[in-house]
Amino acid sequence: MAVKIGIVDDETTLRLTLQMFLEDEGYEVRSASSLEEGWNLIEAFNPQVLLLDIRLPDGNGLDALNEFKERYPLMAVMMLTAYGDAKTAVRAIKEGAFDYLTKPFELEELKITLEKWNKQQHLEKEVERYREEERRTKLVQMIGESDQMKELKGKISLISESNDTTVLIRGETGTGKELVARSIHQQSKRHAGPFVAVNCASIPADLIEIELFGREENSVKDQSNGKVGLVEWADGGTLFLDEIGDLSLDIQVKLLRFLEDKRIKRVGSVHDLEVDVRIIAATNRSLEDMIQEKEFRSDLYYRLNVVPIKLSPLRDRDEDIIMLTEHFLNEFCQQMRKDTPTLRADAKKRLLNYDWPGNVRELKNTIERIAILHQEKELAATHFDFLNPVEGQVEGSKAIDDVVFEDSFSLEDHIESIEKKYIEKAIQDSKWNITQSAKLLGISRYALQRRIEKYDIK
Known part of the structure; x- marks a missing residue:
């Protein structure tokens, strides 16, 4: 659905020019030549953005700004004037205007301003999505009364009293590592902040730096190219990095730097940003073996492993x-x-x-x-x-005598289940040495890698 834009300006040529330009850009546009017509336009058209001239025949647009924002708080107002000065601009922004354009202005400048508004809308929706996810999972249930679960609950309670200490959660796939991380977050003083979960293995290697640390806007004409990273999204809260062992060595260096000084640098930027985030990492791999094989940095391991948690298999x-x-x-x-x-x-x-x-x-x-x-x-x-x-x-x-041929039985699924278990056993026995695992299974390394991808073995 096209974004609705209203124009209130008494200059007929400018008004028509703006309307034609914006309609060509894909916006739905209505225009008015006075404040009175502007009120009628807003009530009938309900625009998301209003381009409002300051000097109008029946009043001052800047004086009407407060009333517009009070009655239509979700509508973004951009002020237009040929009499622009710093005081007017400051007053417009203070009283709720989204932005300010001084006549004469280039149509490209208006386009960039609208792109900036679109970007802000997207970011606000993303923030709300994270907040909604947090609300939906506000009460984490840790089900279980075994000795291991009682010990885990006690440890979570102690860890939650610390606001910044990094935590490394170890355990097999499916043991509930993210659930534990959420529980720590929700019992801590950071519970009002966001909980942002990242699966490091699911993000392509060439995108992980931008996803984590963001990307700077390259120029005024390229504002839509900017991106807020997930570390920034988690400001004031907790960042959960699952499958931490899948991070490349160069990203490990950047993560270590952040852990040491709580500062990040967006891709393409020369400026540091200070971010207040607690890091909880998780893995089902042996980081100690990865350190021996030069696949994981020992200094990052020690920085993450301040408080270790080992989850017992079911x-x-x-x-x-x-x-x-x-x-x-x-x-x-x-x-x-x-x-x-x-x-x-x-x-x-x-x-x-x-x-x-x-x-x-x-x-x-x-x-x-x-x-x-x-x-x-x-x-x-x-x-x-x-x-x-x-x-x-x-x-x-x-175990073949135990097989029951139900209506839902699938020979293909059953065979694949057996194959997956053999692969997981070989990988476990060889401590994730792919070459050795392939030898144990009697297949090529390439064939094993294809099956690991097929069965999503982590």
Whole structure:
């Protein structure tokens, strides 16, 4: 939908010129030649931007500015005058004008001013999006009563008392690293500020610096090229850097500099910006091994690892598995407006016997599937037959007698699941040495890399 612009100016030639120019630029435009007509225009047209002349036949546009802003606070007003001076400009901005243009002005200057307004609207929407995300996740629930969870909750409480200390969260995929980071943020004095989560592995290497630190506007004619980085977005709050091990060495240097002096430099800028942000990093990789292989800086590691948190895999927290299952069941059934089924003893046994390689994330996805497909009041072990019990072996030929051919069974999916487990086991055994992993599997390094990408193995 086109942006609506209103023009209130008594100069007929200028008014028509501006209207034709702005319509060619894709804006929807209406114009008026007096304040009285301007009020009628605003009420009928509801413009998002108003170009307002100061000298009008029936009054002073600058005097009317306050009333315009009071009645239409979301409308941006840009003042136009042939009698521009510094005092008038300062008064216009102080009283709520978005900007100020002195006649005669180039149409390109107006275009740039409108682009600046468009950019500000985009930034305000982004800020609101982050705030809305924060509101939606304001109450982080840490479900579990195992010894490991009790210890974790106590540690989070202690860490939250510190406002700036960096934290490094370690744990397998799906153990809830972001959930822990959010909990630290929300219990800290920074809870009113934004929580910005970044998956370092999901951003292309050639864009990560701009995404994190921003990009400076190159010139007056290129204002739309500027970008606020995620570190700036998190000012006053917390920046969560997931998959920190995927950052390139040159970006690690810049991150280390920021951690040391709390200053960043946008790409293309010569000026430093001071930013107040707490950094919480997370990884499922061995940073110590990466340091030995010259893939991760030791000085950054020590700077991040001020307070380490190690998350236990779900298979080591039997006490929490049933509690989490019942929590997710209730949550999904409420969303679907269904009665929550109970778990029979044999169902609980099946859940406890499964190894949960995908941890809490896999458990949540499994329960969502159950909640969608089944209407029964009780859930038995047979409802979870697609979960093959793992007793130290990789799922494969030894577990074939446990396979149940349900309507939803897919041979292709089953084979891919087995292949993924073998790849993950080989990678784990070789400590992420891709060449050695490929030898263990009897495939080429290239073939292994394609499968790692296919199964999104981190």
